[in-house]
Amino acid sequence: MPQLTAITRFPVKGLGPDPLTTVPLRANHTLPMDRAFAIENGPSPFDAAAPGHVKKKHFLMLAGQAELARLICRYTEFDGRYTVSLDGSTSIAVTLDDADTHQPLFDCLQELVGDAIRGPLRLVHAPDQAMTDIPQPQISLINAASVRDLSTKVGQSLDPVRFRGNLLVDGLSPWEEFELVGQEVRIGGVKCRVESRIRRCAATSVHPGKGERDIDVPAALFEHYGHMDCGLYLTVLEDGEIALGERLNPIAAPH
Template identity: 55%
Template structure:
């Protein structure tokens, strides 16, 4: 039976992952604390008095600010204490909900990113909504076999974390997940529904270890498969916990 092999959240958009053993999912919501915060890159259209989803170009993001991949990060379980570890050994910890604590982090980011910073930095947060690339509260799922197939075609090792997915599953045929759109699957006791394929951008080209843009994955996908998609978005249909090692029950098509 296919199994869930990794659970990952990215508490601050564009920054590094938190790897989890278990997570409680709620029907109709995104994975808790995933992209719960983002850093506005200069004055933009985000209005904290009337918070709503805005396009990713208004925030610091890996696709635009590749140097962010140099930082190792960690968010505490409550989603408030956010720590960045810098290449020179400095560690900066802030409280996400306390603007008075953000100055040291913003100063380091301005020095790191230089002219890529368009103005004053500011955290954006919408309670109960993820600041993902799409406005819908979906969870992203990656099929490890699809990533391995892409490795074979390109001749390069590819860490699945490049795709910044929430759930990684293994034990399927490559690309079987594309058959799940409009269908339900079970992970543990939680029911999820396939919603759409995920079109990939230049952020996947950045090596999460070296922070170098070393492989044009959107172009590789297009060359070898005729599309730039990897992974699918899924909606959570029933609430419950999922845990690494949980079995994945499939709708029929695609089971190995």
């Protein structure tokens, strides 16, 4: 029976994972604090007076700045503190919703990615709008068996974290998750609808932790499977809480 083996959010787009053991979900919302903030890389169309979704090319992101994967990041829920360390160095801490605290983070990023900085950096946030790759308020799910199957094909162990999914499920057959598209499922007690497969980009080619591109994952997917998809987008249909170890169960369609 497929089981939830990891829950992960990425409070700042392009930066490191924040693992969870349990999380509340809300209908028609993304995972709480997932890509809630993004780092504007020079001027962008983002309008703080009317905040909304902006294409990822305007932000620092793994697809463009692989070095970001070297950062170890943690978010503290109760006080909104976000800590970042580079290669085990002393951590710096900022409060995500307090612009007066952000400069140490920007200095760290300047040191890390250098010439990739196109202009002034700014942390931006749009309430109720995650800065994910899509504008729809969805969560993402990865099948651990599919990642293992791809690892076997390429002769290299691939950490599922490189696919930056919110939920990792084990217990399905490789690529069986694609059969769920269009169906409703329960994760624990929370009902979700499986919307689509996720087409992968260059961000998945970055080794988590090393901050370098070690394998062309989209090309490997196409070579071995004839597509560049790994994972699913889901819409949360009802409020509820999920936790590690809970099961994923397809909901049988009525006859």
